[in-house]
Amino acid sequence: MxxxxxxxxxxxxxxxxxxxxxxxxxxxxxxxxxxxxxxxxxxxxxxxxxxxxxxxxxxxxxxxxxxxxxxxxxxxxxxxxxxxxxxxxxxxxxxxxxxxxxxxxxxxxxxxxxxxxxxxxxxGKPKKPKKDKNILQHICDEIIKELNFKKWEIYTGKEGLEISPLNIAKQAIIRIDNENNAESKLENIFAKIPMFNKIVEMVDDVEIAAPYVIFVLVHPKDYKIAVKNAGNISVTVADRLGLEKKPLIAVRNDLFTKPGTFELNILLADEVTQSAPYNVLVRVSEHDEVFIKKNSRNIASTIAGRLGSWKFPFVSVKPDMLLEKPGQFEIELEKGSGLDD
Structure with missing residues (x-):
């Protein structure tokens, strides 16, 4: 010092x-x-x-x-x-x-x-400056605004539903069914959905020709439960909607989603981009540098899941002397191919 x-x-x-x-x-x-x-x-x-x-x-x-x-x-x-x-x-x-x-x-x-x-x-101890507890969400918000400005469509839902494998499957069925304007009533579908612990068949081989990709957006604490049940969710959605191909389930950590809840970004397979269109440079004050670097992958995951890209954008974090207060940051988008998830 x-x-x-x-x-x-x-x-x-x-x-x-x-x-x-x-x-x-x-x-x-x-x-x-x-x-x-x-x-x-x-x-x-x-x-x-x-x-x-x-x-x-x-x-x-x-x-x-x-x-x-x-x-x-x-x-x-x-x-x-x-x-x-x-x-x-x-x-x-x-x-x-x-x-x-x-x-x-x-x-x-x-x-x-x-x-x-x-x-x-x-x-004596110097008084610690007050930190912005929601700085990660604010950074993601700013990145999304920049992407919107560049005419990229971003999923913006933040309300969140109670997380469970059954609720994820139900919500996926509702969304896909509504998009397809299906005439069948969903109540009949839900009445026949088997309990997940009774589903034995799991998806071992991901089918490239899947018609839908379902990005399941979860809080980092809930990531494991969503990944564990991804196969069952895919089987159930395909079976109850009569899809020839099972949808791909991509679980993403999402900084907007509260613990115990989830959001779904559902896209047609040909709407999903292979790579994020931009990498992200985040300039921050020295007070936030370590924390944001530690969470840079969660920032990348949040953007990839809401943008609908397989690869994560590369998020680099740099301290900037001109940003003196905690919570201050600047965003710069840079053309790049992104990282593998």
Missing amino acids: KVVVDASNVAHHKKNENGQPQMSNILAAVKALEESEDEFVIIADASLRHDIDDKEKFLKLLESENVEEVPAGNDADHFILDIATRERAKILSNDKFRDYAAEFRNISSMRIPFIIDNGRLTF
């Missing part, structure tokens, strides 16, 4: 009996940072050399490579904030820098408060 030491604030933390800022406070900060093995630079206000109690030690400190004195005529607080922002560093200071909140919007999370007791400096 990089740390910028606000030398004036540290020195003034506890003044001596004559009301002078103390050199011992700065030395306590140096010792604490050296013990923590953090990289640090000390920034001293130009006036501090005149006010500090031990001027000789302070002038010697100024000769060190990692100590810098604010040039005369410059605002010391602004100078410190500017360096910390450029270096993506924390600031060791009890100053809250309220006068600069409009220009430097992430001060509370940059600042490391401290206390000095019996000559020893102890770090």
